[in-house]
Amino acid sequence: MTSHVMTPESLRTVLRLVAVFTAFSGFAVAMPFASGGLFWPLDGAQTISAPEPRVFAAIFGGLTVSLGVFVFQIATHLLPAGLDLARRLTVPSVIAWFLVDSTGSVLACCPGNVVPNLVVLVSVVGPFVLARSTPVARPA
Numbered sequence: 001m002t003s004h005v006m007t008p009e010s011l012r013t014v015l016r017l018v019a020v021f022t023a024f025s026g027f028a029v030a031m032p033f034a035s036g037g038l039f040w041p042l043d044g045a046q047t048i049s050a051p052e053p054r055v056f057a058a059i060f061g062g063l064t065v066s067l068g069v070f071v072f073q074i075a076t077h078l079l080p081a082g083l084d085l086a087r088r089l090t091v092p093s094v095i096a097w098f099l100v101d102s103t104g105s106v107l108a109c110c111p112g113n114v115v116p117n118l119v120v121l122v123s124v125v126g127p128f129v130l131a132r133s134t135p136v137a138r139p140a
Contacts, residue, residue: 008083011131015075018123023068025116030061060101067097071124087128094124 006014071090079086098121105113 005132006127006130007132008079011083011127012075012079014127015071015079015124018120018127019068019070019072019075021068021123022071022120023065025120026061026064026066026068028061029064030058063097067094067120083128083131087131091125091128094121 070093074086074090078089098117102114102117105111105117
């Protein structure tokens with residue numbers, strides 16, 4: 001019995017769903033009214049009403065949307081051609097994003113952002129760990 005339980009097609013479906021969720025989340029964070037929930041304690045005292053934090057929220061939101069689009073494109077166009085290459089491109093990219101974004105969030109006194117980051121990390125990397133490698137047919 002193998003520990004790999006996901007077929008490439010189920011991996012593709014999961015990654016597309018995670019990608020859409022990630023892109024939607026990035027869009028929501030870029031909107032000033034949505035970002036207050038990231039700051040602890042959730043007492044409403046922290047806002048991003050000043051122009052500087054709004055710019056950073058917009059940049060973060062844009063980068064998060066691009067991460068979602070990247071994962072969607074990998075799942076749609078590259079994954080069918082080969083799981084291993086899709087895995088080698090996606091997993092290190094998502095881990096790098098997670099480490100930098102989460103560390104920056106903690107240093108900026110916004111540890112609440114680590115939780116959704118962890119959800120995205122596990123949702124993208126986890127399926128790659130569970131996916132079965134299938135040999136790619138090579139032309140003779």
